[in-house]
Amino acid sequence: MDRVYNFSPGPSQLALPVLEKAQKELLAYGSTGMSVMEMSHRSKMYTDIYDRAVADLKDLMAIPEDYEVLFLQGGATLEFSAVPLNLMVNKKADYIDSGNFAHLAAEEGKRYGTVNVVASSREDNYTYIPDLKSITFTPGADYLHITQNNTIYGTRYVELPESDAPLVCDASSMILSETMDVSKYGVIYAGAQKNIGPSGLCVLILRKDLAGHAMNICPKLMNWQVQVEKGSMYNTPNTWGIYVAGLTFQWLKEMGGVAAMEKINIEKAALLYDFLDNSKLFKPTAQKKYRSRMNVTFVTGDADKDAAFVKAAAAEGLVNLKGHRTVGGMRASIYNAMSIEGVQKLVAFMKEFEAKNA
Numbered sequence: 001m002d003r004v005y006n007f008s009p010g011p012s013q014l015a016l017p018v019l020e021k022a023q024k025e026l027l028a029y030g031s032t033g034m035s036v037m038e039m040s041h042r043s044k045m046y047t048d049i050y051d052r053a054v055a056d057l058k059d060l061m062a063i064p065e066d067y068e069v070l071f072l073q074g075g076a077t078l079e080f081s082a083v084p085l086n087l088m089v090n091k092k093a094d095y096i097d098s099g100n101f102a103h104l105a106a107e108e109g110k111r112y113g114t115v116n117v118v119a120s121s122r123e124d125n126y127t128y129i130p131d132l133k134s135i136t137f138t139p140g141a142d143y144l145h146i147t148q149n150n151t152i153y154g155t156r157y158v159e160l161p162e163s164d165a166p167l168v169c170d171a172s173s174m175i176l177s178e179t180m181d182v183s184k185y186g187v188i189y190a191g192a193q194k195n196i197g198p199s200g201l202c203v204l205i206l207r208k209d210l211a212g213h214a215m216n217i218c219p220k221l222m223n224w225q226v227q228v229e230k231g232s233m234y235n236t237p238n239t240w241g242i243y244v245a246g247l248t249f250q251w252l253k254e255m256g257g258v259a260a261m262e263k264i265n266i267e268k269a270a271l272l273y274d275f276l277d278n279s280k281l282f283k284p285t286a287q288k289k290y291r292s293r294m295n296v297t298f299v300t301g302d303a304d305k306d307a308a309f310v311k312a313a314a315a316e317g318l319v320n321l322k323g324h325r326t327v328g329g330m331r332a333s334i335y336n337a338m339s340i341e342g343v344q345k346l347v348a349f350m351k352e353f354e355a356k357n358a
């Protein structure tokens with residue numbers, strides 16, 4: 001069976017060489033005679049896989065020496081709770097509400113202390129990133145939380161806010177798609193299923209001094225200090241997920257690294273937005289300045305036409321283009337593993353559909 005072009009927001013398309021390598025090694029990894037799924041997480045063969053994944057991620061993102069990389073469970077969502085549980089020493093934190101996941105993170109934070117939503121675009125259905133210059137940050141806040149790419153609404157930060165508090169970033173739908181200056185952040189976390197690997201896994205990049213402050217009620221498994229000491233292995237980690245993540249990191253290095261991917265991603269996004277800006281049928285929904293390079297949201301303005309488009313595209317092997325119900329219309333998620341060719345095919349099909357339906 002032929003593979004489709006999968007524009008799913010997550011879990012998303014993985015790079016074909018990653019899947020092929022995992023397939024090739026599925027029954028017997030190297031000379032071990034067993035699958036990665038069957039290995040002890042404490043074995044030398046597995047810790048080699050783990051160590052290489054950590055080293056390759058550090059290399060890809062130029063992660064400074066004073067940061068730790070952890071592979072945790074519970075996806076990005078469990079970190080909505082882990083962040084306050086580990087960082088809310090003074091019981092107050094700032095959040096910028098730029099989308100659905102940003103909102104959920106802030107709501108979760110409220111269980112553990114005072115959450116100040118210092119800026120929000122919620123009233124305008126999150127079509128832009130709030131103005132960062134006009135924010136008054138809370139003195140003594142334990143951290144400032146942002147969601148750097150808003151997966152559902154298709155917006156991205158074009159610059160970072162400047163607060164005195166450590167910057168905590170949900171990078172789930174943009175990690176490894178563009179270069180990030182890690183030293184500007186206290187914590188970066190990302191659910192793996194968009195740009196890294198299987199779901200359930202969360203990559204956490206943590207400035208070392210931010211570990212060791214967890215509340216007493218913090219479950220031990222969610223305590224970053226414990227996980228730093230145990231090398232992400234306080235309990236059995238998602239061994240298979242980490243292995244596939246490692247394969248993605250190797251593939252990214254072969255592709256030339258994050259800066260090379262960023263170039264391709266800019267090109268992919270431009271292909272779609274240039275078409276949308278000139279289309280007689282389709283309209284982009286996010287404000288131009290804040291357009292995401294990973295999640296491109298658009299509508300026709302007619303729900304029946306939207307549905308017809310999504311259906312017709314799927315018949316051509318361009319699948320999972322339906323937008324989130326809160327935005328409607330369509331969303332093309334074009335993470336690292338989506339090729340330029342896939343985006344070209346999508347644009348060509350949109351042109352065809354437009355000619356018949358505008």
Ligand SMILES: *Cc1c(COP(=O)(O)O)cnc(C)c1O
Pocket residue numbers: 010074075076077078101147149150151170171172173191192193194199200
């Ligand atoms: C997908 C996503 C999440 C949720 O990730 P899970 O792994 O399902 O918990 C959180 N934040 C952002 C920005 C996302 O895109």
